[in-house]
Amino acid sequence: MDLVVINLIDGLFYGLLLFMLSSGLTLIFSMMGVLNFAHASFYMLGAYFAYQISQYIGFWPGLLFAPILVGIGGALIERYGLRRVHQYGHVPELIFTFGLALLIEELVKFFWGNNLMPYREPEILKFVLFSVGSNAVPAYKIFMIFTSMAIFLALLYVLTRTRIGMIIQAALSFPRTVEALGHNVPLVFMGVFGVGTALAGVAGVLAGPVLGTFPGMAFVLGSIVFVTIVIGGLGSLWGALVASLLLGWLTTFAASSSFAFSTLLEGIGMVRPEDMDESMLRDLWTLTLPQIGPILPYILMILILVLRPYGLFGKRDV
Amino acid sequence: MTDTTQKDTAIAAGSGITLGRALPWIIVSLFLLVLPWIFGSNSAITIMNQMMITVVFALSYNMLLGQGGMLSFGHAVYMGVGGFMVMHIMNLIEDYSLPVPMPLLPVFGGLFGLGLATIVGSFSTRRAGTVFAMISLGIGELIAACSIIIVAFFGGEEGIKGDRTYGLPVFGVEFLQQKEVYFVIAGWTVLATLLMYLFSRTPVGRMANAVRDNPERAEFLGYSARWVRFYSFCAAGFFAGVAGGLFAINYEILTEQNLNTVQSGVILLIAFLGGVGFFFGPIIGAVVFTLLQSVLSLQSEIWQLYVGALFVATVMFFPGGLAGVLMMHVPAWRLGKLGSLVVPYIKTVIPAMIGILGLAALMELVFHARHAAAGEDEITLFWTTFDGFSVLPWALASIACVGGIWIARATAPGLRAAWHRANTPDRRPAA
Numbered sequence: 001m002d003l004v005v006i007n008l009i010d011g012l013f014y015g016l017l018l019f020m021l022s023s024g025l026t027l028i029f030s031m032m033g034v035l036n037f038a039h040a041s042f043y044m045l046g047a048y049f050a051y052q053i054s055q056y057i058g059f060w061p062g063l064l065f066a067p068i069l070v071g072i073g074g075a076l077i078e079r080y081g082l083r084r085v086h087q088y089g090h091v092p093e094l095i096f097t098f099g100l101a102l103l104i105e106e107l108v109k110f111f112w113g114n115n116l117m118p119y120r121e122p123e124i125l126k127f128v129l130f131s132v133g134s135n136a137v138p139a140y141k142i143f144m145i146f147t148s149m150a151i152f153l154a155l156l157y158v159l160t161r162t163r164i165g166m167i168i169q170a171a172l173s174f175p176r177t178v179e180a181l182g183h184n185v186p187l188v189f190m191g192v193f194g195v196g197t198a199l200a201g202v203a204g205v206l207a208g209p210v211l212g213t214f215p216g217m218a219f220v221l222g223s224i225v226f227v228t229i230v231i232g233g234l235g236s237l238w239g240a241l242v243a244s245l246l247l248g249w250l251t252t253f254a255a256s257s258s259f260a261f262s263t264l265l266e267g268i269g270m271v272r273p274e275d276m277d278e279s280m281l282r283d284l285w286t287l288t289l290p291q292i293g294p295i296l297p298y299i300l301m302i303l304i305l306v307l308r309p310y311g312l313f314g315k316r317d318v
Numbered sequence: 319m320t321d322t323t324q325k326d327t328a329i330a331a332g333s334g335i336t337l338g339r340a341l342p343w344i345i346v347s348l349f350l351l352v353l354p355w356i357f358g359s360n361s362a363i364t365i366m367n368q369m370m371i372t373v374v375f376a377l378s379y380n381m382l383l384g385q386g387g388m389l390s391f392g393h394a395v396y397m398g399v400g401g402f403m404v405m406h407i408m409n410l411i412e413d414y415s416l417p418v419p420m421p422l423l424p425v426f427g428g429l430f431g432l433g434l435a436t437i438v439g440s441f442s443t444r445r446a447g448t449v450f451a452m453i454s455l456g457i458g459e460l461i462a463a464c465s466i467i468i469v470a471f472f473g474g475e476e477g478i479k480g481d482r483t484y485g486l487p488v489f490g491v492e493f494l495q496q497k498e499v500y501f502v503i504a505g506w507t508v509l510a511t512l513l514m515y516l517f518s519r520t521p522v523g524r525m526a527n528a529v530r531d532n533p534e535r536a537e538f539l540g541y542s543a544r545w546v547r548f549y550s551f552c553a554a555g556f557f558a559g560v561a562g563g564l565f566a567i568n569y570e571i572l573t574e575q576n577l578n579t580v581q582s583g584v585i586l587l588i589a590f591l592g593g594v595g596f597f598f599g600p601i602i603g604a605v606v607f608t609l610l611q612s613v614l615s616l617q618s619e620i621w622q623l624y625v626g627a628l629f630v631a632t633v634m635f636f637p638g639g640l641a642g643v644l645m646m647h648v649p650a651w652r653l654g655k656l657g658s659l660v661v662p663y664i665k666t667v668i669p670a671m672i673g674i675l676g677l678a679a680l681m682e683l684v685f686h687a688r689h690a691a692a693g694e695d696e697i698t699l700f701w702t703t704f705d706g707f708s709v710l711p712w713a714l715a716s717i718a719c720v721g722g723i724w725i726a727r728a729t730a731p732g733l734r735a736a737w738h739r740a741n742t743p744d745r746r747p748a749a
Contacts, residue, residue, distance in 0.1 A: 105626075
């Protein structure tokens, strides 16, 4: 029972981290119709910027300024990069963001090197908040869970209750009409791109101390974020939330389970081979659920794409 | 319909092979035959082998991206699976002394690539665009992850090894030396390239272009866009498998790194750098990239940064890639005015190159200053070794960078005007 509670908390932590990335990505997708391959790279930039800032003035200013810097960078890339490539069509746009992801990783290596950065959570949050059984839950994790929830509520409020949110939503569906009403739609798009990347930056600032700040951190999370929004339905904020939590719990529970496939094989009446080295199926007998945990999201995504290309909550086709 | 006329000419050309059409292939084959005598050193042969394998792989990738409009993020999987299969067959030949000549092995690689592509293509080619890209990414991640889990087939993290010399000797050659392998790879490269070229001229290859440009219209003409994509996808899988087989013969080892997503990304980069709009684009891309990789990586620790920057610049400014840049000059050449571009080019491109080299030198200096071990002040740049913390190199690099780019900017309007003149036909004789 303790293990279930701990897994629930860990899964929530991972799921909400995914959500901070996927919410920005899904907003950007519904606006430009293109998946931003470099989204996780902005997450990485957030962590690195925050580390650099925390070296001089501490963690809290980093939490504030690093996402702003990332957002400005993202907006500039939209203005001078993506908008230029947009005229060539969707596939070059996707290739551009892919190249951007490569370039950002190399730039990070250029400035900070290949090693893990000593980026730590602030002293004030370095204590065990409570324990479940023998498992300690650090306060930082809980802080992160609440921060991301607050961000989600703020985002939902801005998008659905404020005038700016109305304009954004209208610009997503009827850009020309909104333009005719006198709003600067390209500026709105640039702003949304900036805010989306800034959200990824926040995720990076928060996750950097826990998951490690190193040049591969974007690659580790990059494709999972795609999987999340494809499963949730492209362009759907609620879908992103549900899919993030689903994947968070799925991978956490799979990683901590002790289920081995040999029990399943014996259950369907197969006999364990005497000599393991000779059997072609030996890998099936030694397979455990934690081993295949990391690929479960991909299997889920392929199934979703084949069976229901709209995703769980999506209204529009991929 | 231009499509039908093109199809007719393609069929007509297929019935009669003219010397003019066969000439480029003959010249390339002869060139590949004499190449090992020009660059005979072992390292040169290694680079050329790598280059030719990449050519086959990049061309097979372009069957999807350039000709079929399908952006794949998991193409290395087909090359990898083909390569692993060839490796297993090689080991079987060794264990049971089967009488199979080694140069035939890439066929098996191709067949297994084809088999996997048939399975995956049956559901992934239903749609092009983002759906296809995402499914290919998912499959790529899936098989790359499986390659670590399924040790029996993929050999886990250390991969599987083999020995190519146990095959049936071909005319007494046992392929002990790199040079002998070179000719096998060269033969397969020419053959595979020819087959892929011919595929692009068949009705299916032509329809792949039509489906890429306008699937709806192709459907109205009575073609199933899905099946056209499926055929291209299977053919691309086959040739990727052939490339994998060549890789297995050349290196005698395959690991998980040969089919992971990084490898898939690299091949996208290569094809796009070369230019996906033309058949020969990926060949240029493969040659240039392999050269960059083997030469630049010895000179600089941050060569991947340069490649990344080059890639992003290509996507932004030259979406046609290197082949596109070359083919831009065809109209001027037809008008007989290519010569008038030489001087403006020299005026702009050379300062720009100096500026870029200066920028690269600055980046190397910054990198050195940030990451060199304490006390290691010496830096070797452009074959000269000097103190990386003295003022002079920084000043020189900055001057070269700023000055070169400034001159290039100043002469760019002249180049643009010359370009315009070279591409405008003369209406009347110059007064």
